[in-house]
Amino acid sequence: MNLILQKRLGTFKMIFRQIGGLQIILGYTMALPILISLIYSEYYSALGFLISSLACIIVGFLLYKKIKNTSEPLTHHALIIAAAGWLSIAIMGALPFLIIAYITPVDVAQQFVPAGADYGSSIFFFKNPLHAIFESMSGLTTTGLSMALHVPTIGKGLMFYRSFTQLLGGAGFIVLTLALLGHSSGRIAYMLYGAESTGERLKPTIIQTTRSIWKLYIGMTVFSFIYLVIGTYLILPGYSLTENLFDSINHAMSGQSTGGFSTLESSIASYHSKAMDILYLLPMILGALSLPFYYKVFYEKQFSQFWKNLQTRAIIITSFFGSIILSVMLLKSGIITEPFRIGFFQFISALTTTGWQTTDIHVWDAASIVFIVLAAMVVGGAAGATVGGIKIIRVLLIFKGLFWHINNYFSSENAIKVVKFNDKRLLPDEMNKELANVATFAFVYMLFLIVGTLITYYQMFSGYTLKDALFESASALGTVGLSCGITSPAMSPVLEITYIIQMWAGRLEIIPILILFRTIFLGTKPTVV
């Protein structure tokens, strides 16, 4: 008995040590929002970030340095660390929201509210810890659902922090920790890397891989930033340059990470410009392409990847045709005034799981909502990118498998039924194994979606229908962030917790979450099911 207890304790110690590492990095990253708050003279926010930062670093060091002599993690440990680690950083990442909400005086917060508005600052919603955790989880998982009813009223520091968490969460917090701490043994690093993202090994070691991923990711973000600043300046010459810079840096971060937080009252729609809508399509699509793809293009100069890479091709084709279909459906419903403008923007926003919104989706007809949910939000972008959803490559594999299955009826019994997928030739056994993995994941994903939809259905306010429940749940699980209005500070806590879990599970592709639950309820001993 004692032995089992000791073993379990050992497992926990190991996991806590790794979590400690994540907390230290989280604490360090809060230094940047302090600087931004000071630039905008938001001293209470700066103080809030400072306290949070120190809290994270202290907790982190306590866990990381004090826990010693832990055993080497195994594969299931890596998955548990990913699940528990993400939960812990979402909770600790909520500290700035919570602390700033409590320490900012009402009259200071009122300065963020536009003159003549009939509402107060949204900062105070975060006095509720659940709302703070929701916001933090939504940021880190690059979802973009928000508790801040009127975004600009939370101040520049917090707005920057929200976008920044999306940037950090996008390429992966564990990847970042591996890149920065860089001391784990290759085996552990590989396991942790695999647990968090569906990326591939680009360099001989995982530490090198994570570093080049971050370099590319930051590089792409900088590109988006410059693109948006110049684009905004050309389209809206009268728009204040300082606002332009602040919007662009935040939108570059939340676009490349396909997070979708905005710094404007009503997201991209606030620009009231068709040209701006078009301008914002590119950062979303760039964010949905896989980082290994960029690696091959920029590091290995394989420009042919643009048309050879299966995922990139699929995203471009799906974006185009999906947008047209959605636009036509919206046109047919007759509810929307500019169906093509809205159709294109919203479909791409949903497929890339970004979540920038230019319209009130609540008024859409059920058919259009079901279409955007299934064809865009559930599918998601490329594996290896920062997107949510099932990922386009898996959807393609399932379709390929179906086609293969039908096709096999036409070939001889003795034939070796090879299938070509993504430039690889798979034998029947290999294909079946791939299909089993992918189909299991897709099934669990749909299960989470259905359960989430049903909980939403019973917990939402009146005025919403089943289609809205489906949409909102798919948005949370797919880390999309589009909302038809169900998500608000007034929503039921049960539903809020449901969405927190959905975002968390959606970001980590569900399986690590299930493994964490199994560990909590059944321990780590192998059993026959």
Added chain:
Amino acid sequence: MKIIIAGDGEVGFYLAKLLEKEYQDITLIDTQSDKLAQVEKKLGIATVIGDSTSYKVLKEAGVEQADLLIAVTSSESSNITTCLIGKKLGARLTIARINNMEYLVDKDTLDLHDLGIDELISPESLAAREVKYMLKSPALTEIFNLYKKDLYMLGLRLEEDTSIVNKTIAESARLISNKSFMIVAILRNGKTLIPTGELQLLKEDILYFVASDEGKEKVLEYAGKKPIQIKNILVIGGSKTGKYIALRLSKYYHIKLIEKNLERCNYLAKEIPNVQFICGDGADVNLLEEEQISQYDAVISVTGNAETNIFSCLLAKDLGIKKTIAMVENIGLFDYSQKMGVDTLINKKMAAANFIFRNILKGRVLTQLYGIDAEIQEFILKENSKIINLPIKDLHFPKNAIISGVIRNDKGYITLGDFELKANDRVFVFSLPQSNKEVTSFFK
């Protein structure tokens, strides 16, 4: 000329046997002493026991004076090493047998010539190349170029109902006014005949022609062959040769390949695109019928077993397949399989040997043909030759030999009776083995 052959395998032994006839000084290296004892008894050539990658063994074989070192052991890396060391020790030319096509594909980057290997050969790949060639002119049983694209050697089988059957060669020649080809040998009931004008052509004869480029089409017309269109090919056997055939041909034809071993089948299926793979026994009639063998235009059987290959081809022939090709490594079976009706034979050893003869041993070259005894020899006429500037019919050329064509200024000519040879002509002679010496002295 001193030649060292490393590896007394099928290819090595065959090369030794052929070269022994022409060149005096052949040394064969192998690790197995009992096999070498056999060779010494049969061929009477020098042998050295030991590993050819060993410095000592190569020296003992006299590599310093060797004009040619041919490494044809079953191990690729051993062949490469042998050649590298041999070259360093003074061998003039080196040839290594390889299994891995990578070396051939990336010739420029992997410059093995620089390292000291003059030529790489892969018998399996050469055999596959022959198959590809053969499928381009499926009415022929054999085809290869004697000299670039100017002079060809062709073989075909006479069918029953063609106009030239039962006519003499002289009579048949009157049916067509053409100077672009000539008959150089006839295979009848396993016997090779060098034709004369009075010889009568019979059905089932296999005729061998030398033709210039334009003569290729004329030969078919002369023998009453209709062009065959090949689209679907059934390959039986996933041996290395089968793999290369599939790789080379999948771009041009629709191919189905049958292989017995599941693991091998899986391996091939992963490696080779655009080919359908069937796991099963190529000698199983039920399976062949299940796979609709009769729908195919050509059947190529390249399993490791010659009897299976012959059987599959005969079965295919019976089902009306237009073109059958069998890989027969056992030369003793050639005669039988051709008589039974297999259209075309391929043989890795001969493919390798012929490649070496044609491409490497330049000057006096000798080529072996499938199933017939005749050999092709190549001579370059000297300025002072006594046979130049005379019509060929007045030369009193040996009876069992025939001058078939020349290359003059890079252009091919067919040497009929009135043709006059000139200095620097490259002359191709068909002869039966017993006349070889006589022919050689003629060109001295």
